[in-house]
Amino acid sequence: MPNQEVIKHTLDLLETMEEGMDYVKVKLGELNIEGTVTILTDLITAFTEVEKSISPMMDELPENQISETNSKLRTAFDMMVKEYESSKVQKAYEMMQSILEPEFRSWKKELENILKPYILS
Secondary structure, three states: OOOHHHHHHHHHHHHHHHHHHHHHHHHHHOOOOHHHHHHHHHHHHHHHHHHHHHHHHHHHOOOOOHHHHHHHHHHHHHHHHHHHHOOOHHHHHHHHHHHHHHHHHHHHHHHHHHHHHHHHO
């Protein structure tokens, strides 16, 4: 059985990440890229930690799309980092709305659907 403590921490981290995503979106909407660099870095770090914590449990989890959603979200983060490096604030904001945020929401929903039953039982 997957580790319930790890699952609880992962689900909590997903909520914190969602708050971070909302913050980044608001600040980019204000064209304030500098105010989002640390939070975006933290989001990428948190994503990596979730990937690492879930990986040992994958064989025990029911059939899912976690690998696919991980890959899509990683690609979206990579695209955002490129926009940050080129300091294209408007483009980063558009990418946040059209790519990163939807990929994050899909990833989060998939994880919650797969993991929540383990803490409810």
